[in-house]
Amino acid sequence: MQEVRTILLKKSVFEDNDRAADALRAEMKAKGVCLVNVMSSPGSGKTTLLVALIEALKARYRIGVMEADIDSDVDAVTVAKKTGCRSVQLHTDGMCHLDAGMTAQGLAALGEDLDLIFLENVGNLVCPAEYDTGAALNIVILSVPEGDDKPLKYPLVFQNCDLAVVSKLDALPYFTFDLSRCRENVRMRNPGAQVIAVSAKTGENMEALIQWFISKLENF
Amino acid sequence: MQEVRTILLKKSVFEDNDRAADALRAEMKAKGVCLVNVMSSPGSGKTTLLVALIEALKARYRIGVMEADIDSDVDAVTVAKKTGCRSVQLHTDGMCHLDAGMTAQGLAALGEDLDLIFLENVGNLVCPAEYDTGAALNIVILSVPEGDDKPLKYPLVFQNCDLAVVSKLDALPYFTFDLSRCRENVRMRNPGAQVIAVSAKTGENMEALIQWFISKLENF
Numbered sequence: 001m002q003e004v005r006t007i008l009l010k011k012s013v014f015e016d017n018d019r020a021a022d023a024l025r026a027e028m029k030a031k032g033v034c035l036v037n038v039m040s041s042p043g044s045g046k047t048t049l050l051v052a053l054i055e056a057l058k059a060r061y062r063i064g065v066m067e068a069d070i071d072s073d074v075d076a077v078t079v080a081k082k083t084g085c086r087s088v089q090l091h092t093d094g095m096c097h098l099d100a101g102m103t104a105q106g107l108a109a110l111g112e113d114l115d116l117i118f119l120e121n122v123g124n125l126v127c128p129a130e131y132d133t134g135a136a137l138n139i140v141i142l143s144v145p146e147g148d149d150k151p152l153k154y155p156l157v158f159q160n161c162d163l164a165v166v167s168k169l170d171a172l173p174y175f176t177f178d179l180s181r182c183r184e185n186v187r188m189r190n191p192g193a194q195v196i197a198v199s200a201k202t203g204e205n206m207e208a209l210i211q212w213f214i215s216k217l218e219n220f
Numbered sequence: 221m222q223e224v225r226t227i228l229l230k231k232s233v234f235e236d237n238d239r240a241a242d243a244l245r246a247e248m249k250a251k252g253v254c255l256v257n258v259m260s261s262p263g264s265g266k267t268t269l270l271v272a273l274i275e276a277l278k279a280r281y282r283i284g285v286m287e288a289d290i291d292s293d294v295d296a297v298t299v300a301k302k303t304g305c306r307s308v309q310l311h312t313d314g315m316c317h318l319d320a321g322m323t324a325q326g327l328a329a330l331g332e333d334l335d336l337i338f339l340e341n342v343g344n345l346v347c348p349a350e351y352d353t354g355a356a357l358n359i360v361i362l363s364v365p366e367g368d369d370k371p372l373k374y375p376l377v378f379q380n381c382d383l384a385v386v387s388k389l390d391a392l393p394y395f396t397f398d399l400s401r402c403r404e405n406v407r408m409r410n411p412g413a414q415v416i417a418v419s420a421k422t423g424e425n426m427e428a429l430i431q432w433f434i435s436k437l438e439n440f
Binding site for chain 1: 366
């Protein structure tokens with residue numbers, strides 16, 4: 001009884017959110033601002049990867065960052081300090097995800113005159129995948145230490161992504177992680193998803209990731 | 221508006237769940253069965269750690285395992301095959317956490333005549349911490365590759381735990397993870413929590429973890 005009730009409530013919340021997300025996506029498209037939603041587990045190296053990406057892209061695009069966190073501002077401070085780009089912290093106050101309404105609040109705080117905005121979602125492979133933020137692109141980061149079986153266990157986030165980034169590639173010698181099996185697992189969930197494996201620490205294969213973004217932005 | 225509505229719904233769900241969890245905890249206590257709720261991020265090494273723990277404890281206690289997963293049975297099969305102990309898979313069908321009602325369903329499927337039951341919760345540092353499962357002990361696992369700052373970012377799961385296990389200690393040379401800072405971060409959230417750092421792979425310090433369980437069970 002209790003479980004059924006919860007699911008019904010969630011459904012109505014989802015429908016409201018989907019409408020708000022579609023409206024936000026159209027608005028951003030009209031302004032020519034590409035919003036990228038970045039999802040991953042806690043500790044997958046999202047912030048380190050974003051800093052490296054922004055360094056590589058900031059001469060070409062005006063970039064902003066929104067960092068969602070339940071209760072700290074560690075990431076926003078790091079990104080602002082290291083890249084010098086405009087950054088806001090979104091405190092979710094215990095919420096496990098961002099929805100389109102929260103994203104719109106963050107965008108208003110971030111201001112205008114940007115080409116590319118990264119939204120670092122709450123570190124969580126489950127709930128953020130259920131709430132459309134209104135982003136034009138959805139990216140999931142999976143780090144080598146987490147294991148190549150994660151697409152089997154967290155289907156929705158892989159099913160809904162445009163790109164899966166395998167991070168911490170430099171840790172490959174120390175963990176049993178099979179990159180081909182990981183690619184197969186991602187493609188089982190999402191045949192159209194691209195998979196790019198990188199190390200932000202050593203720079204290995206970062207160029208492929210940078211080129212992926214440039215090609216998406218040129219065709220936005 | 222939308223956000224407020226969601227939060228109110230969550231509150232009433234929480235209150236119902238808290239009552240159900242207290243009742244389940246009392247029932248298990250009366251039966252002399254110790255239920256241990258294990259929470260962590262995806263890929264923290266929960267299953268590997270559980271297999272090692274069960275191997276060390278199974279001669280002394282009758283152990284059962286419940287593995288929660290959104291959409292796979294990888295873990296339940298692994299645990300059953302490696303330890304020979306009774307194991308059930310709880311498919312959450314997209315839900316990001318277990319509540320007391322779902323836990324009770326799992327316990328009914330697992331059956332009687334057990335001393336110790338491990339509940340491997342959904343891999344998620346956010347939502348499982350909000351729902352009391354009715355467990356007697358709550359454990360959070362944080363793996364070295366995730367970083368020592370996680371107690372700052374995911375306060376509730378650390379605040380509510382009896383024990384924080386730092387896992388994948390063998391990976392310490394390859395990551396910037398400060399064990400003392402991690403202990404401080406955990407204790408800032410929860411001065412009473414014990415922190416035990418182990419490697420299930422090499423066996424390093426597993427004895428301390430095993431002794432922690434034995435002392436809890438002797439005083440249950």
